[in-house]
Amino acid sequence: MLVRIALGEVRRRGPQLRIAGPELDDLAYQAAADALVAITGKIGQFRGESLFTTWAYKFVLLNVSTKIGRHFWRNPTVPLATEDWDRLPDRFGFDPAREAEWRDLLAALRRAVNEELTPRQRRVFVAIVLNDVPLDTLVIELASNRNAIYKTLFDARRKLRAALVTHGYLPDELSRR
Amino acid sequence: MDGWSELDNFLRTDPRDVGCAEALEMLHVYAELSAAGGPVEQRYPGIAAHLRACGPCNEDFEGLLAAVRSGSQ
Ligand SMILES: [Zn+2]
Numbered sequence: 338m339l340v341r342i343a344l345g346e347v348r349r350r351g352p353q354l355r356i357a358g359p360e361l362d363d364l365a366y367q368a369a370a371d372a373l374v375a376i377t378g379k380i381g382q383f384r385g386e387s388l389f390t391t392w393a394y395k396f397v398l399l400n401v402s403t404k405i406g407r408h409f410w411r412n413p414t415v416p417l418a419t420e421d422w423d424r425l426p427d428r429f430g431f432d433p434a435r436e437a438e439w440r441d442l443l444a445a446l447r448r449a450v451n452e453e454l455t456p457r458q459r460r461v462f463v464a465i466v467l468n469d470v471p472l473d474t475l476v477i478e479l480a481s482n483r484n485a486i487y488k489t490l491f492d493a494r495r496k497l498r499a500a501l502v503t504h505g506y507l508p509d510e511l512s513r514r
Numbered sequence: 515m516d517g518w519s520e521l522d523n524f525l526r527t528d529p530r531d532v533g534c535a536e537a538l539e540m541l542h543v544y545a546e547l548s549a550a551g552g553p554v555e556q557r558y559p560g561i562a563a564h565l566r567a568c569g570p571c572n573e574d575f576e577g578l579l580a581a582v583r584s585g586s587q
Contacts, residue, residue, distance in 0.1 A: 387542040398577040431517030484535040498525035
């Protein structure tokens with residue numbers, strides 16, 4: 338049953354992963370095996386707030402994500418230490434033909450990344466935003482956990498936006514979405 | 515969407531965002547309620563805010579939702 342869920346998940350995510358058939362199946366079997374260990378270890382924590390199967394499936398999904406993160410750590414598409422600021426406009430969909438309008442904004446963003454962020458926040462921002470490193474891969478690279486990396490990025494986002502608001506590049510109000 | 519609003523959306527943080535640990539802790543309950551068409555946004559606004567901003571947790575949520583639905587067929 339856990340294997341069926343894991344295989345279903347890797348097939349669901351397969352198209353965006355660039356991992357081939359047998360390797361993908363292997364990843365699913367490993368994730369299901371690790372999930373079984375997690376479920377067995379945590380079974381005392383199941384509080385009946387959902388069906389037992391839903392609770393158990395969650396560990397399959399989390400282990401599939403971890404395995405995928407590890408796969409990209411072993412087979413990186415971009416060297417983790419790269420820092421290519423030229424990718425930034427494309428990353429956010431800025432129109433190259435209108436560079437005159439956004440050049441100053443992105444220069445201000447780069448300045449804020451260099452001046453406002455801690456070294457750790459800067460490293461996480463560069464990896465995830467400039468290099469497109471999956472967050473779960475960065476977790477392995479930095480020997481951390483998803484919650485901590487997300488929080489680091491969250492704090493970096495908040496600081497960077499505040500800096501851009503201060504310098505008049507972004508609006509102050511909260512409503513515009 | 516142009517680059518300005520895309521960048522703005524990315525940098526905007528929601529103070530209700532509970533983070534990954536808390537969202538994943540309750541993900542099974544959240545996914546089941548969501549699969550049943552329940553009011554997840556109202557009942558768990560902090561988790562909903564997190565899933566909007568966190569790609570990996572949202573991916574796990576989508577996967578769990580698909581698993582719950584496949585099991586109930
Ligand atoms: Zn998350």
